[in-house]
Amino acid sequence: MPGNIADNLNSELLGGSADSEKFIKNTGIRYRRFVDTDVCTSDLCEKAALKLLEDLKWDPSEIDVVIMVTQTPDFLTPNTAILMQDRLGIPKSAIAFDVPLGCSGYVYGLFTMASILAATKLKKGLLLVGDTLSRQASPKDKSAYPLFGDAATASAVEYTGIEADDFKFLLGSDGSGYQSIIVPGGGYREPITCESLSYDKIEEGIERNRTNTVMIGTDVFSFGISVIPAAVSEFYSRFALTNDKVDYAYFHQANKFMNEKIRKKIGLTEEQVPYSLYDYGNTSSATIPLTITYHFKGNNKAAQNKEILLCGFGVGLSWGICLLNTKDIFISDIIEY
Amino acid sequence: MENFLENFAEQLDETPMEQVTMDTNFKDIEEWSSMTALSIIAMVDEYYGKKLTGDEIRQAQTIRDLFEIVKNK
Numbered sequence: 001m002p003g004n005i006a007d008n009l010n011s012e013l014l015g016g017s018a019d020s021e022k023f024i025k026n027t028g029i030r031y032r033r034f035v036d037t038d039v040c041t042s043d044l045c046e047k048a049a050l051k052l053l054e055d056l057k058w059d060p061s062e063i064d065v066v067i068m069v070t071q072t073p074d075f076l077t078p079n080t081a082i083l084m085q086d087r088l089g090i091p092k093s094a095i096a097f098d099v100p101l102g103c104s105g106y107v108y109g110l111f112t113m114a115s116i117l118a119a120t121k122l123k124k125g126l127l128l129v130g131d132t133l134s135r136q137a138s139p140k141d142k143s144a145y146p147l148f149g150d151a152a153t154a155s156a157v158e159y160t161g162i163e164a165d166d167f168k169f170l171l172g173s174d175g176s177g178y179q180s181i182i183v184p185g186g187g188y189r190e191p192i193t194c195e196s197l198s199y200d201k202i203e204e205g206i207e208r209n210r211t212n213t214v215m216i217g218t219d220v221f222s223f224g225i226s227v228i229p230a231a232v233s234e235f236y237s238r239f240a241l242t243n244d245k246v247d248y249a250y251f252h253q254a255n256k257f258m259n260e261k262i263r264k265k266i267g268l269t270e271e272q273v274p275y276s277l278y279d280y281g282n283t284s285s286a287t288i289p290l291t292i293t294y295h296f297k298g299n300n301k302a303a304q305n306k307e308i309l310l311c312g313f314g315v316g317l318s319w320g321i322c323l324l325n326t327k328d329i330f331i332s333d334i335i336e337y
Numbered sequence: 338m339e340n341f342l343e344n345f346a347e348q349l350d351e352t353p354m355e356q357v358t359m360d361t362n363f364k365d366i367e368e369w370s371s372m373t374a375l376s377i378i379a380m381v382d383e384y385y386g387k388k389l390t391g392d393e394i395r396q397a398q399t400i401r402d403l404f405e406i407v408k409n410k
Contacts, residue, residue: 026372216391217371217374218371218374218390218391218394219390221375221378221379221391222389222391225379225382226382257375261379261382
């Protein structure tokens, strides 16, 4: 977690205290962390990984797979996971690659990791997940910038070979919604030109250039409240689950208004659904692991043997649901970069 | 599709019900904001079980336009 903290209550971008209060009430987001402009997601991941490995007493040489989930890589090419192999002292024999997803990224990352370990019977994987959206969204865009916080996480996954330990997944994709959350310029569909960097005024309070994040709130909301409850319902059906079999459900932390609509539609209680929005905002791919860590605050005893539901959804459009049991889980506390 | 106008007006905090008719250009309502748009999408989902999209809100002018869009889904 970067040490720099922004407070939406004093945000000039949101235009004055009455509007700021309204924003905080609707989104549930008060504080957000942001990196210095020379700090990358990988730097945050590196520090998190080193702490985790130390806590678990895993030597980097034991790691078989390293996957990095991020949409704010060090370079467009090569994959940041491979850089991390080198920086963390992971063996050259390791499998290393990126999964460039956002909001659904943690679930997809776990799915990819679990699938590889199960297929290869390799033992230990390191899943690095995070983003520095403060460096991607336009600071002059009140529809995006005040929602995002920076964060990165490291998760260690170990193969046990016991079927009851299997993670359960349901994943989905809808590319027709690709424009709902997008960085339009910088790929090959719209290469960078000098014009890409000049700011367009979309409306009062929304100015961005072609390399900045675009998020169409209404489209994302419409998707979120219809697709996600249906997907959870399908997931429950597939694995013979009900709300009361879930101890905690960790949703991608988008904004309180949408998340609460989704929670209520599914029928989960407030106690079952922890949030990290107020203190950290929408931390993109890191929201789920961050919320889990934030919820338990280093209390490993309280975290044991829980059936937890993870649900990431957003950019793509993409979504993923996972159920796992936290038997033998170890949760390190949040550290600052 | 009952009570569409009432359900719509209920999402408005500051505008009296009497000022809102089927022919109102809803985006001209003083308090209309991106939040109101979300409330309308949520209302249509909750009361009518239908998915109203951002595009449809952008294209519609009057409350009647929205009513027709939702009715035809």
